[in-house]
Amino acid sequence: MGPASGAELSPNLERTLGDAIMEQGRRDPQYVTEPIINQYLTELGQKLAKHSSVPLHYEVQVFGMRDRTINAFALPGGYIGINTGLMVAAESEAELASVVAHEIAHVAQRHVARGMTQSSESSHIMLASLVGALLAGLAGSADLAMGVATFGQAAAVDRQLGFSRQAEQEADRIGYHMLQGAGFDPNGMAQMFKRLMHSSRLNESPNAYATTHPLSAQRLADVENRIMSTPAQTYTQSTDFWFVQAAAAVLQAQGGSALLSVQQRLQEAVSNQSGAPKAAAYYGLAYAAKQRNDKAAAQQYLQQARQVGVESAALDSLQIDVYWAQGQTEKAWQLAKQAWAKWPNNQAIALDYVEALQKQGLLEQAIPFLEQRIQQWPQAPRFHQLLAQALDKRQQPVEAREAMAQYYILVGALSSAVDQLQQARSLSTDFYQQSKLDVQIRDLRERLERDRLLLERFKG
Numbered sequence: 001m002g003p004a005s006g007a008e009l010s011p012n013l014e015r016t017l018g019d020a021i022m023e024q025g026r027r028d029p030q031y032v033t034e035p036i037i038n039q040y041l042t043e044l045g046q047k048l049a050k051h052s053s054v055p056l057h058y059e060v061q062v063f064g065m066r067d068r069t070i071n072a073f074a075l076p077g078g079y080i081g082i083n084t085g086l087m088v089a090a091e092s093e094a095e096l097a098s099v100v101a102h103e104i105a106h107v108a109q110r111h112v113a114r115g116m117t118q119s120s121e122s123s124h125i126m127l128a129s130l131v132g133a134l135l136a137g138l139a140g141s142a143d144l145a146m147g148v149a150t151f152g153q154a155a156a157v158d159r160q161l162g163f164s165r166q167a168e169q170e171a172d173r174i175g176y177h178m179l180q181g182a183g184f185d186p187n188g189m190a191q192m193f194k195r196l197m198h199s200s201r202l203n204e205s206p207n208a209y210a211t212t213h214p215l216s217a218q219r220l221a222d223v224e225n226r227i228m229s230t231p232a233q234t235y236t237q238s239t240d241f242w243f244v245q246a247a248a249a250v251l252q253a254q255g256g257s258a259l260l261s262v263q264q265r266l267q268e269a270v271s272n273q274s275g276a277p278k279a280a281a282y283y284g285l286a287y288a289a290k291q292r293n294d295k296a297a298a299q300q301y302l303q304q305a306r307q308v309g310v311e312s313a314a315l316d317s318l319q320i321d322v323y324w325a326q327g328q329t330e331k332a333w334q335l336a337k338q339a340w341a342k343w344p345n346n347q348a349i350a351l352d353y354v355e356a357l358q359k360q361g362l363l364e365q366a367i368p369f370l371e372q373r374i375q376q377w378p379q380a381p382r383f384h385q386l387l388a389q390a391l392d393k394r395q396q397p398v399e400a401r402e403a404m405a406q407y408y409i410l411v412g413a414l415s416s417a418v419d420q421l422q423q424a425r426s427l428s429t430d431f432y433q434q435s436k437l438d439v440q441i442r443d444l445r446e447r448l449e450r451d452r453l454l455l456e457r458f459k460g
């Protein structure tokens, strides 16, 4: 069969391609694993996507990349990467949301999928080599270094595409309505535009976003016209944004001098700001102190953050960590319980609570708790992994392998999932369990084969 054309890139195949790319992306050292950041970004994306005038074929998943370049990129299948540099450059939640909305609009319009298969000879070649690496991954023969290279390549495909002026205008229009529909101040879009134009003109910070999404006076004028014809209303602004931004600033600072200058900026924010931005700046300082293992300073900053009087799951989560690090077991345990009662929708706090249950030796409570969290967040892989570990400790190796298989399915590592299920099958002594596992193994193998055939067509 010849290479597939753009018209054949169905939403299903696009998701398969995206899953395979992300399987490797999650292992990239720059991939941000902090649940405080990832849950925030994904929920922001999903809130915006609900207001897309063009229906999306899959749920949007937004993740952070530890990279100080001001950039964002969309991968096939609804995966959107946001660099920490962009989170730090935004001066309000609406500014950040405007870029996320713009990226979602590219996804909804299927610009990424089409660009990958139609745009040019060079993106064809890139796609072909990308697919080759992904096929090796499906066969379970790719090593980590190769996986990372593939992910970088996939992100580069997007970066190299450079969207057309028409695609940009469409994405602006759809993005604007998402932003407004989700209750964000649409002025954020114009402000972010000016900020991006300004920073690319001065070249004061690496700004790759402007090269793939060409900025123009016309685009800015369009946004400003839309704002003028939008009646004013009260807008939403979460406190979470500030804490996510502070964590991103610390995470992206690599090396001593970068960390020093971030701390300096956070100190300035502490004196110039009030409310959530001030509490978040203290949080950033505490986060940085914790990273350099200065527990006393971390504790000091956390106390100052609390005196500002802003409540935040991020603050509680870091405080629990610091208590554990200081050996304050009872305080850590009490706060973990209180925090979970207070923030029942926060994944970072749920993870802190599981850790606390395990440290207290309360395995019998940890297992049902994890099972409930899996019901609550079926797409969050980490809870399946923790459940597998807990089941192993309770001498339930078959169920542990099944939980681990679910983890691998969610991160797109289907051949590892098959391995786990086969291990479960050979450990099981129960006939009904064995036949259930046989069905699952067969289904997964069929899915792997389908994916392989789909990808083969793109080898070119």
Ligand SMILES: [Zn+2]
Pocket: 102, 106, 163, 167, 168, 171, 212, 213
């Ligand atoms: Zn764009």
